[in-house]
Amino acid sequence: MPGLRERIMTTAIATRQWICNVCGWIYDEVAGAADHGLAPGTRFADIPEDWYCPDCGVTKSDFAPYEP
Numbered sequence: 001m002p003g004l005r006e007r008i009m010t011t012a013i014a015t016r017q018w019i020c021n022v023c024g025w026i027y028d029e030v031a032g033a034a035d036h037g038l039a040p041g042t043r044f045a046d047i048p049e050d051w052y053c054p055d056c057g058v059t060k061s062d063f064a065p066y067e068p
């Protein structure tokens with residue numbers, strides 16, 4: 001299904017918000033998370049692997065692209 005594949009890739013590129021699968025905390029790349037060491041404009045891909053969700057403590061692997 002080439003159409004589906006293209007849609008997923010487009011979504012990944014356009015995504016600017018990420019949601020924690022466990023607690024629902026949302027990271028906005030534009031706003032950043034200054035209280036948690038992430039400057040405004042920090043891309044999710046650039047967040048250190050040892051960063052964790054400020055609300056529940058899971059790592060980046062438990063976040064998913066979020067479309068408002």
Ligand SMILES: [Zn+2]
Binds near residue numbers: 022023053057
């Ligand atoms: Zn969380």
